Amino acid sequence: MKRALPVLVLSAAALVPLWRYEPSTGAASSGAGAAAPAGTPTAAASPGAASTVVAGSTVPTEKGDVQVQVTFEGGRITAVTMLRAPDHPQTADAVPKLVAETLRAQSAAIDTVSGATITSDGYKESLQAALDARGT
């Protein structure tokens, strides 16, 4: 689920060169299954519209090379697949959806506390110390 979204985000930028890429008949529809032959029903093809799969050229970006594959049905794009993605922390996996909130201070019944490494001195005054004291 998390991986689906970033492809779309990336492809928005990567598509620009694709728009300018005019597939020449035959040569552009590459590879097996590129074009659904007329009369051969496939699950993916909508009635009356043959789908064409076009691999875009590799676009160097500051994050690395990007290449997308676009499926056209008629004149419309129905699918975009990433063929090459930059090996970069920001984009390697995705740009996931995040929920924005405001920081709130709270106290509640808890079993333990997660926090950055505390030293033994810091522990004496920590919430975890209070929890441990409660358990003994």
Added chain:
Amino acid sequence: MGFPVSLRVDDPDVPADAADAVFAWLRQVDRRFSPFREDSEVSRYGRGELPGGALSADLAEVLALGEEFRRATGGAFDVRLPGRGLDPCAVVKGWSVQRAAELLTGAGLRRFCLNAGGDVAVSGGPWRVGVRHPGHADRLCAVLEVSHGGVATSARYERGDHILDGRTGRPATGLDSLTVVAPTLTEADAVATAAFALGEEGVAWAAAREGCEVFAVLPGGRVLRTPGLPVAA
């Protein structure tokens, strides 16, 4: 390493030596992997004193983890920073506490909560895990409900700016606090530290990791979290 370790076991029958094994393992880890000990395996390896082939399986695993996260962060997370010796603490802590949790599971325990210096490994929950508020030591900023797995937080409050961005060599200051919930504490701790080193872009980076849920506090009190974060009711 000098941090407190708390272990709570709720199983009805607890083997007498189960907890002892955990503490013995963590002491062993400190002896072998502390960069602050001149004679530790890590210090000797860092100085090139371990002969070829003498790398223990544990150290090889730790170094491989460090390398995995160095690559995944474009160098922001690095166990070998310029001008410093080998310091794999950021990987060793989560890894060793996860191993300790596996010792407990191996001893037949099913319901426990292990907290080592703020890194949490739980089993057989639900457990309510509070996240320390970055600005107030006695307050929480979130309460999570976790049944099985690890919770780790990287923040600036306790030891100041101690996490360095390996890309610049300077302290990472883009975040106040970042908490990761993951299937293992090995993953949670390494991802939390690496994301913290990355700064604000680390929030999305951590959130994109398979199985990771993230709660991040940005300077100024803005919070970013993943929709799947297991927030307690």
